Amino acid sequence: MKLSKIAFAVALPTMMLAGCGGDERRSTSDSSDLSGLWRTTLTSAQIGLDADSNISYLLEDSAQGLFFTSCIDRTRIELDRNGDTITGLPVGEATVVDNDTIRGSGDFGNSRGSKIALPLRFDMGSLNISGNGFGNRNFNDLCVISSDAKVLGATTYEEFSGGTLYNGETLEFRMRIMGNIGVSTYNVVREPEAGEASIVIKSEALLQNFNRTEMALRDGTVTITEDTNVWLKGTYSADMPNGDTVNGSFEFEKP
Secondary structure: OOOOOOOOOOOOOOEEOOOOOOOOOOEEOOOOOOOEEEEEEEEEEEOOEEEEEEEEEEEEEEOOEEEEEEOOOOOEEEEEEEOOEEEOOOOOOEEEEEOOEEEEEEOOEEEEEEEEEOOOOOOOEEEEEEEOOOEEEEEOOOEEEEEEEEEOOEEEEEEEEEEEEEOOEEEEEEEEEOOOOOOOEEEEOOOOOOOOEEEEEEEHHHHHHHOOOEEEOEEEEEEEEEEOOOEEEEEEEEEOOOOOEEEEEEEEEOO
16 A cells, blocks of 8 residues: 655654753664654745645564554555665655665655654654543653745744544644744634634544534634744643633644
8 A cells, every 4th residue: 555645735773862951853873774753854845935844753664564654644554665765655755865864855845854763652742632521631642743834935834733642543733823933822713814823633533522523722822832943842722612621731842
C-alpha cells in the first residue's frame, strides 16, 4: 500500500536532548539503521508565497521492510526502498544521506528530514483537555506537526497540531493563529482574523459524548507562555459548540 501525496498547507548513537527550558533540538547521530522518531520540513515557494510544513513520524527499519507511521492518523504503511532512495513518503521521493538524515525534492518542494530520537514512540510533549464530556485527560503519547504561510514575506498564519489517542481513536488538537505566534494571549473564535486564534478538536471518539467528530471552540482565549526553538507551550479556555467550557494546557515539541 502506498501513501498518497499530501499537499501540506499542510555503541549507542550520541544523542542531544532538549532539557527543561533548553533551546537545543533533540537529534541523533551514528544510528545503525533508520528506525526512530523523525521530523521532516517541506519548503515550497511560488511567486509571492512561501510555505513550510513540518511533520513528525516513525520509521521502523527491519528485515521485513521499511515501515512509516504517520503522526495524526497513525497510519502504518510499508515504503519502497531501492538503495538510498525511498518512495512513498508524504513529501515524495527522498534520498538517505545517512541513518539520521534524509533529503528530498519533488513536486511540492524541497524536504529535509532528521531523526529526533531512537525509540519507536511519539513523545513530543503533552496535552491536557478538561471539561464536561472529557473529564480531565492528560495525553503524553503525542506527536506534533506544524505549518505556516508567508505572502510577500509577511506571515499570514502559523498552525500547530498535536496528535494522540483518545478512547481507542486518534485525536487531533489543532491551533491556528493568524499572524506570527508569540508569547501573548489570543481570542479564540471560529473564523479568526489577524491576531486571533482558532482551536479545533477532532476525533471519531467524540461521537459518544458530543454527537460529532469535530468541534471548533469559541468565546475563549489561548495564552502562549513559551515559544522557543524547541517548545511551544500554553494554556487555553473556550466554549465547545454545546456551550460547555473546555480548558487545558499543551506542551508541543516543535517538529
